[in-house]
Amino acid sequence: xxxxxxxxxxxxxxxxxxxxxxxxxxxxxxxxxxxxxxxxxxxxxxxxxxxxxxxxxxxxxxxxxxxxxxxxxxxxxxxxxxxxxxxxxxxxxxxxxxxxxxxxxxxxxxxxxxxxxxxxxxxxxxxxxxxxxxxxxxxxxxxxxxxxxxxxxxxxxxxxxxxxxxxxxxxxxxxxxxxxxxxxxxxxxxxxxxxxxxxxxxxxxxxxxxxxxxxxxxxxxxxxxxxxxxxxxxxxxxxxxxxxxxxxxxxxxxxxxxxxxxxxxxxxxxxxxxxxxxxxxxxxxxxxxxxxxxxxxxxxxxxxxxxxxxxxxxxxxxxxxxxxxxxxxxxxxxxxxxxxxxxxxxxxxxxxxxxxxxxxxxxxxxxxxxxxxxxxxxxxxxxxxxxxxxxxx
Ligand code: ADP
Numbered sequence: 001x002x003x004x005x006x007x008x009x010x011x012x013x014x015x016x017x018x019x020x021x022x023x024x025x026x027x028x029x030x031x032x033x034x035x036x037x038x039x040x041x042x043x044x045x046x047x048x049x050x051x052x053x054x055x056x057x058x059x060x061x062x063x064x065x066x067x068x069x070x071x072x073x074x075x076x077x078x079x080x081x082x083x084x085x086x087x088x089x090x091x092x093x094x095x096x097x098x099x100x101x102x103x104x105x106x107x108x109x110x111x112x113x114x115x116x117x118x119x120x121x122x123x124x125x126x127x128x129x130x131x132x133x134x135x136x137x138x139x140x141x142x143x144x145x146x147x148x149x150x151x152x153x154x155x156x157x158x159x160x161x162x163x164x165x166x167x168x169x170x171x172x173x174x175x176x177x178x179x180x181x182x183x184x185x186x187x188x189x190x191x192x193x194x195x196x197x198x199x200x201x202x203x204x205x206x207x208x209x210x211x212x213x214x215x216x217x218x219x220x221x222x223x224x225x226x227x228x229x230x231x232x233x234x235x236x237x238x239x240x241x242x243x244x245x246x247x248x249x250x251x252x253x254x255x256x257x258x259x260x261x262x263x264x265x266x267x268x269x270x271x272x273x274x275x276x277x278x279x280x281x282x283x284x285x286x287x288x289x290x291x292x293x294x295x296x297x298x299x300x301x302x303x304x305x306x307x308x309x310x311x312x313x314x315x316x317x318x319x320x321x322x323x324x325x326x327x328x329x330x331x332x333x334x335x336x337x338x339x340x341x342x343x344x345x346x347x348x349x350x351x352x353x354x355x356x357x358x359x360x361x362x363x364x365x366x367x368x369x370x371x372x373x374x375x376x377x378x379x380x381x382x383x384x385x386x387x388x389x390x391x392x393x
Contacts (some may be wrong), residue, residue, distance in 0.1 A: 089114035091205040094128040106131070113341070164333070164349075171348050175218050179211035186211075221350045224283075228357045235277040235361060239385035242272040242281070242312050243305055249285040250303055251337045258348050263300035264293070272305065274334030280358045281382075284366075287351040288316040288378045296320030296375070310387045311364070315379040323370040331368060333355045355380075 094108040227233040257264035299319025370376035
């Protein structure tokens with residue numbers, strides 16, 4: 001007879017063969033029926049129970065009959081279902097095997113000498129065999145459940161990426177449309193109004209110029225991310241003082257911070273020479289400090305540089321809106337914008353992905369700490385020039 005429940009049928013066939021059954025006593029047969037029933041139930045147990053729980057259940061239930069005879073029943077290898085008897089005079093021990101090999105023993109102990117019979121041994125072997133098969137099934141089903149979970153996780157990730165891409169397309173369209181509408185509006189007004197005083201024309205052209213700059217930044221970010229993905233982003237590495245680049249960015253962005261009434265300061269604790277492409281590293285700090293200003297309405301943005309453990313560290317701290325803890329792991333993902341979940345500010349979700357890509361290229365790292373409503377700290381770590389390359393793998 002072939003059990004429909006398992007792929008592991010040989011052992012069951014062995015047990016159910018007529019010859020074998022005939023050799024078993026009534027007591028053994030009774031237990032065998034119980035075990036067999038449990039073994040089938042094992043498929044149900046498999047769904048929700050851990051390996052050792054199935055094993056314990058099987059052994060516990062099927063040893064009820066044995067218990068009546070034996071003093072103690074123990075499954076070794078951690079799955080104890082009873083206590084060891086102190087200095088037993090009778091011991092009956094049977095290995096539990098799965099396809100993986102030996103996984104434990106069912107051992108019966110009794111204080112009385114010569115207590116266990118040949119029938120007991122057959123019976124306990126039947127239990128051990130069934131336990132082995134059920135455990136094997138459990139292992140396989142656990143593997144399938146794990147595979148299934150992995151597929152579900154993958155599927156959820158793919159859905160999330162699809163959603164992020166679609167959010168990205170609408171963000172980028174919006175980001176491009178706003179300055180374009182402004183450029184078009186001001187240009188049309190200048191063309192239509194022949195009497196416009198020259199100072200107003202100059203003011204409008206200034207606005208058109210600023211809005212075009214915004215377009216250039218977005219388009220450059222898009223091109224950079226696309227180049228980074230295809231491994232074609234160019235880097236010109238040479239040893240340079242890091243503080244010079246950071247200071248330049250701070251000076252450039254100070255006007256932007258002051259326009260929002262925010263303080264922006266740079267504290268250089270240590271000087272640091274780093275092998276870098278200054279244009280790219282400048283892009284890193286423009287993004288981080290730009291974000292700090294963008295997401296802060298009150299207080300200040302502080303940039304601090306120091307050296308420790310063969311690395312230069314630059315922390316950009318703000319007193320802004322902060323980031324929810326559960327969203328923190330995603331902020332460096334391409335296209336990811338917390339705004340899509342929480343708030344609404346301009347942006348494409350490409351800045352931090354670029355930051356991470358550039359910093360990685362420089363053999364460094366970037367991490368973030370944040371508290372919602374209190375502010376965020378983004379810290380960039382870069383190896384000092386001449387420091388050995390980290391071992392790969
Ligand atoms: P974006 O173009 O949207 O600013 P980024 O990749 O630069 O894209 O940032 C991803 C997201 O991380 C932002 O949309 C924002 O929600 C969040 N974020 C980044 N920096 C800060 C910060 N200093 N404070 C609060 N949130 C931030």
